Amino acid sequence: MTGKENASDKTTSDENKSTHAELLLANRKLAYQIQENEKRAAELVIANKELAFQNQEKENRAAELVIANEELAFQNREKGKRAAELIIANKELAFQNAEKEKRAAELVIANAELIFQNIEKEKRAIELLIANKELESFTFISSHDLQEPLRKIQAFSKRILDEEYRNLSEKGRHYFERTRVSALHMQNLINDLLAYSRTTASERKFEKSDLNKIVREVMAALKEELQQKNAVIEMGKLHEVMIIPFQFRQLLQNLIANSLKFSKPETAPHIVIKSDFIKYDAADARAIGKGDCFHISVSDNGIGFDPEYNERIFEIFQRLHNKESYEGTGIGLTIVKKIIENHNGTISAVGKENEGARFDIFIPAHQ
Numbered sequence: 001m002t003g004k005e006n007a008s009d010k011t012t013s014d015e016n017k018s019t020h021a022e023l024l025l026a027n028r029k030l031a032y033q034i035q036e037n038e039k040r041a042a043e044l045v046i047a048n049k050e051l052a053f054q055n056q057e058k059e060n061r062a063a064e065l066v067i068a069n070e071e072l073a074f075q076n077r078e079k080g081k082r083a084a085e086l087i088i089a090n091k092e093l094a095f096q097n098a099e100k101e102k103r104a105a106e107l108v109i110a111n112a113e114l115i116f117q118n119i120e121k122e123k124r125a126i127e128l129l130i131a132n133k134e135l136e137s138f139t140f141i142s143s144h145d146l147q148e149p150l151r152k153i154q155a156f157s158k159r160i161l162d163e164e165y166r167n168l169s170e171k172g173r174h175y176f177e178r179t180r181v182s183a184l185h186m187q188n189l190i191n192d193l194l195a196y197s198r199t200t201a202s203e204r205k206f207e208k209s210d211l212n213k214i215v216r217e218v219m220a221a222l223k224e225e226l227q228q229k230n231a232v233i234e235m236g237k238l239h240e241v242m243i244i245p246f247q248f249r250q251l252l253q254n255l256i257a258n259s260l261k262f263s264k265p266e267t268a269p270h271i272v273i274k275s276d277f278i279k280y281d282a283a284d285a286r287a288i289g290k291g292d293c294f295h296i297s298v299s300d301n302g303i304g305f306d307p308e309y310n311e312r313i314f315e316i317f318q319r320l321h322n323k324e325s326y327e328g329t330g331i332g333l334t335i336v337k338k339i340i341e342n343h344n345g346t347i348s349a350v351g352k353e354n355e356g357a358r359f360d361i362f363i364p365a366h367q
Contacts, residue, residue: 306351
């Protein structure tokens with residue numbers, strides 16, 4: 001029995017050893033698997049972190065993409081606006097180019113016109129030189145050849161008046177008086193024509209002059225006529241102006257003499273002369289060129305004239321009244337207008353029958 005027991009114990013012992021060995025092996029496998037699982041778990045943690053990071057990055061990229069899309073949409077809208085503005089700008093450019101082409105065409109026409117005008121001016125200049133030479137010849141003839149026989153007529157008329165007048169019949173005296181009046185008229189006409197020619201041909205030398213002084217000089221020259229008519233000259237504010245002194249003196253003398261001549265028979269002439277400074281204003285109808293000017297007015301209380309003759313009154317040899325009633329050659333106001341033209345100014349006349357006349361003169365403040 002003991003042998004069987006021993007054999008049985010041995011068998012049990014061997015089985016236990018085998019089981020123990022298997023158990024060790026199983027433990028080792030389990031430890032290995034646990035270790036592997038831990039590794040997988042660690043890798044999984046790392047993978048999860050990586051996944052979380054990538055998800056965060058994706059969210060960031062998504063947010064950036066939203067911003068980028070909004071920016072792109074804004075840029076597209078701006079591009080649309082720029083495109084619309086570009087279309088408008090192109091249309092404006094096309095319009096401007098068309099206008100430039102029109103202006104260029106107009107400029108070509110204007111240049112051609114300018115060339116034509118320059119040619120015409122050169123022709124007029126040549127004609128003016130010829131006319132000036134003819135005028136000088138006329139002036140010489142007027143001052144010498146025409147006046148010489150006239151002086152003889154006047155001299156012989158005076159001798160007849162002094163020596164033979166009482167021997168003339170009534171009809172002869174009538175004819176003689178008409179001859180004397182005609183000779184005097186001829187003398188006045190020659191003098192006025194000479195004055196007009198000097199006004200046209202004389203050198204234009206402007207000087208700053210006091211109108212008060214010039215008016216007083218004219219009053220001194222017309223002293224007898226003023227006293228004879230009991231005339232009153234009222235001088236308002238008068239400025240210093242840039243003028244050709246001797247021409248302006250002639251101008252004022254002609255205008256005052258004109259007022260005296262055409263005064264009312266029973267009324268003492270009242271002549272008002274004044275001036276004022278006018279600051280340049282393009283909207284002002286009185287403006288001359290593009291600068292300041294002076295306005296000089298000469299008005300009277302004489303017989304006046306019909307307003308329809310406002311322009312014709314300055315025409316040469318123009319007479320608005322009966323020459324038997326009012327002496328004159330019809331050149332005085334023509335000389336006045338020419339003098340104003342020499343001063344780069346304008347003159348106009350305003351009148352009404354039996355209510356006097358006014359002459360308005362505008363000359364540049366700077367010549």
